[in-house]
Amino acid sequence: MVTTTPRHTGHEHPRPRSAAVVDDIVAQLSDQGYRDTEPRRLVISAVAAQGRPFTAEELCASLPCVGRATVYRGLRLLVETDQVCRVLLEDRELRYQLSHQGHHHHLLCAVCGASADLEGCDVEDMLREAATAAGFRMSGHWLEVYGRCGECAED
Amino acid sequence: MVTTTPRHTGHEHPRPRSAAVVDDIVAQLSDQGYRDTEPRRLVISAVAAQGRPFTAEELCASLPCVGRATVYRGLRLLVETDQVCRVLLEDRELRYQLSHQGHHHHLLCAVCGASADLEGCDVEDMLREAATAAGFRMSGHWLEVYGRCGECAED
DNA sequence: CAATAATTGATACTGACTATCGCTAACCTC
DNA sequence: GAGGTTAGCGATAGTCAGTATCAATTATTG
Numbered sequence: 001m002v003t004t005t006p007r008h009t010g011h012e013h014p015r016p017r018s019a020a021v022v023d024d025i026v027a028q029l030s031d032q033g034y035r036d037t038e039p040r041r042l043v044i045s046a047v048a049a050q051g052r053p054f055t056a057e058e059l060c061a062s063l064p065c066v067g068r069a070t071v072y073r074g075l076r077l078l079v080e081t082d083q084v085c086r087v088l089l090e091d092r093e094l095r096y097q098l099s100h101q102g103h104h105h106h107l108l109c110a111v112c113g114a115s116a117d118l119e120g121c122d123v124e125d126m127l128r129e130a131a132t133a134a135g136f137r138m139s140g141h142w143l144e145v146y147g148r149c150g151e152c153a154e155d
Numbered sequence: 156m157v158t159t160t161p162r163h164t165g166h167e168h169p170r171p172r173s174a175a176v177v178d179d180i181v182a183q184l185s186d187q188g189y190r191d192t193e194p195r196r197l198v199i200s201a202v203a204a205q206g207r208p209f210t211a212e213e214l215c216a217s218l219p220c221v222g223r224a225t226v227y228r229g230l231r232l233l234v235e236t237d238q239v240c241r242v243l244l245e246d247r248e249l250r251y252q253l254s255h256q257g258h259h260h261h262l263l264c265a266v267c268g269a270s271a272d273l274e275g276c277d278v279e280d281m282l283r284e285a286a287t288a289a290g291f292r293m294s295g296h297w298l299e300v301y302g303r304c305g306e307c308a309e310d
Numbered sequence: 311c312a313a314t315a316a317t318t319g320a321t322a323c324t325g326a327c328t329a330t331c332g333c334t335a336a337c338c339t340c
Numbered sequence: 341g342a343g344g345t346t347a348g349c350g351a352t353a354g355t356c357a358g359t360a361t362c363a364a365t366t367a368t369t370g
């Protein structure tokens with residue numbers, strides 16, 4: 001398993017900070033009984049290296065040495081364990097992104113693809129109320145907000 | 156234009172009320188330059204007959220005499236002209252539904268698949284505000300709410 | 311170190327949808 | 341109505357994203 005690194009206080013050296021993230025995720029997966037494998041680490045590492053929401057195919061392309069199926073499996077595992085969250089673009093394209101954990105929504109820039117987490121927006125209660133009024137018991141929801149980020153708004 | 160005519164193919168007697176819906180939609184399409192064709196009417200009629208959100212494949216299955224491509228094309232046209240709206244289930248399955256026009260959101264029952272429009276819920280402003288706070292200019296959003304309808308909530 | 315069970319990767323497959331293209335029929339003009 | 345455009349049709353082939361299969365590999369455990 002590769003990574004030989006002292007896991008404890010890990011940043012004393014210029015290890016790419018993403019390495020810490022990878023170790024952290026691998027450790028969490030390990031706690032849940034998932035093995036620490038080379039391909040898996042490669043996938044996680046590639047995920048951590050992405051600057052913005054990415055597609056499964058992009059990930060595959062960036063990992064020519066890892067089988068497609070393995071990339072997809074790894075990605076699915078990360079989503080299931082809440083390490084990565086799904087992002088839906090306006091054209092329904094599915095993308096992924098390292099999760100900042102916890103339930104939250106995304107602001108997506110239609111121009112550059114950047115994403116930001118929507119803070120301080122508590123639609124939850126509002127939706128639950130409206131659902132109740134319609135005779136429904138709400139159990140969940142899906143929300144994505146589209147627009148232009150600061151940089152792209154100027155055009 | 157069109158269609159006050161009892162087309163011979165038709166069953167003039169107790170015209171199902173959906174027939175009025177079909178005529179109406181065909182008329183609107185006609186206004187936009189789309190032809191009034193038999194297969195198109197069949198598609199619209201099948202759409203109008205659905206009691207709840209349906210998939211494209213379900214529609215194909217219910218129209219064995221209409222080519223798949225035609226069903227898909229018809230459905231796409233109806234979406235583009237706002238006669239039909241798309242509904243996204245929790246598992247990302249795409250369904251369709253006669254549109255009640257105007258921007259609105261759906262409440263979807265995870266058990267029986269029924270849908271209701273979410274009334275009196277104005278998330279718009281809230282989202283725009285939160286987006287602005289994050290330096291974004293909001294241009295749109297996608298929201299689906301999942302739960303159980305009154306009937307299914309009892310279980 | 312051997313046993314065992316998870317994981318991998320090559321590949322075949324699936325499901326949903328789109329492109330192609332020769333043919334048909336709706337609509338417009340006269 | 342008749343005739344000419346051309347939208348629309350349907351059969352089918354193709355595409356694309358993602359999944360299933362399965363023999364070989366490898367992390368983990370006893």
